[in-house]
Amino acid sequence: MHATAMLPRTFVFFCFLLLLVSGCARMPLQEISNARDLMEAAKSSCAKVYMPKELGEATDKLDTLEEGRNRRSLKDKRELEALAADVQDLSKQMINQTARTKSEMRERIQEKIVAAIKRIHEGEAAEANRYARSSYLKAVERVQEARLLFQDECRYPEALEKSEEALSLAEAIIIEAPVFKEELEQKLPEYHIVRTGETLKSIARDSSLYGDESYWELIYKANRDQIRDPRILYPGQQLYLPKKP
Numbered sequence: 155m156h157a158t159a160m161l162p163r164t165f166v167f168f169c170f171l172l173l174l175v176s177g178c179a180r181m182p183l184q185e186i187s188n189a190r191d192l193m194e195a196a197k198s199s200c201a202k203v204y205m206p207k208e209l210g211e212a213t214d215k216l217d218t219l220e221e222g223r224n225r226r227s228l229k230d231k232r233e234l235e236a237l238a239a240d241v242q243d244l245s246k247q248m249i250n251q252t253a254r255t256k257s258e259m260r261e262r263i264q265e266k267i268v269a270a271i272k273r274i275h276e277g278e279a280a281e282a283n284r285y286a287r288s289s290y291l292k293a294v295e296r297v298q299e300a301r302l303l304f305q306d307e308c309r310y311p312e313a314l315e316k317s318e319e320a321l322s323l324a325e326a327i328i329i330e331a332p333v334f335k336e337e338l339e340q341k342l343p344e345y346h347i348v349r350t351g352e353t354l355k356s357i358a359r360d361s362s363l364y365g366d367e368s369y370w371e372l373i374y375k376a377n378r379d380q381i382r383d384p385r386i387l388y389p390g391q392q393l394y395l396p397k398k399p
Contacts, residue, residue, distance in 0.1 A: 182231060185238035186219050192245035200308035201248040204255045212244040259310040263300065266317035270297050273324030282327035285335040289327045296320035348391040354384055363395050372396060 193216055201209045215237050222234045229237075274293055277283070282290045297320045303313035346357055354370035364372075374384045376396045381387070 182235045182238055183223070185235055185242075186223050189216060189219060189238045189241035189245070192242050192249075196245040196248040196252075199249050199252045200256070201252050203308050203311065204252040205248045208244055208248050212241050212248070215241045215244070256307050256310055259314055260304075263304055263310065263313050263317050266314070266321050267297060267300055267304075270300075270317060270320035270324045273321065273328060277324060277327040277331060280328055280331040281335065282331040285332075285338065286327040286330040289323050289330060293320050293323035293327060296323060344395045346393045346395055348387045348389055348393060350389045352387060354381075354387065357393070357395075361395060364398065369398070372399070 193212060196209065196212070218229070219234060219237050219241065222229050222237075270293065274282075274290070274297070277286070277290060277293070296316050300313050300316035300320055303309045303316060344363055346361065348357070354373050355367040358364045358369040358373055359367035361369075370384070373393060373395060374381055377393050380391060380393075
């Protein structure tokens with residue numbers, strides 16, 4: 155009688171133990187661990203910058219996996235294994251794609267920085283650092299910023315943008331400098347240093363500004379502070395030549 159009464163209790167305990175063991179067997183712990191490791195590798199590869207959509211999808215699936223591991227989910231072993239496989243596949247895809255993207259961007263950034271530096275040197279030859287100084291300084295600054303950002307793989311998009319700005323500015327100063335120089339020279343007052351034997355009439359006649367001796371009086375009126383007698387000039391005098399009225 156006593157042995158018979160104990161049998162159901164032993165049987166119940168055995169069933170409970172079997173259920174517990176089988177429950178543990180349903181948990182794909184290794185697959186979840188692999189998925190987690192690959193996700194960390196994807197994050198380290200700057201997937202957040204280059205593949206944010208895929209990273210978000212993989213993160214959601216990994217969260218579901220973690221819930222299953224902590225038994226807050228009713229998903230069975232096959233569903234959890236499928237989720238783990240998805241996370242691993244997405245992580246591998248992100249790692250490979252970000253590597254390709256970074257390689258392509260790295261090459262483009264280097265090319266643009268080199269091209270920008272070359273244009274800046276050409277601009278210096280055209281006196282851009284004097285006649286297009288603002289744009290020149292900006293171009294130099296953008297190159298420096300691009301180089302600094304280039305040191306961080308996750309900031310390649312910013313580095314590329316800065317290098318493109320640098321190249322655009324550097325190309326512009328090559329054009330701007332000569333134009334501004336010419337405009338400035340046209341606006342600057344023109345002077346003439348008197349040589350021995352010259353007169354106001356001969357200066358007006360020989361000047362590219364007038365080409366006609368009748369403009370001598372215009373020169374005289376513009377320089378009355380140093381010419382008392384229009385018939386008398388002194389070698390070395392610096393006369394202002396005003397524009398034609």
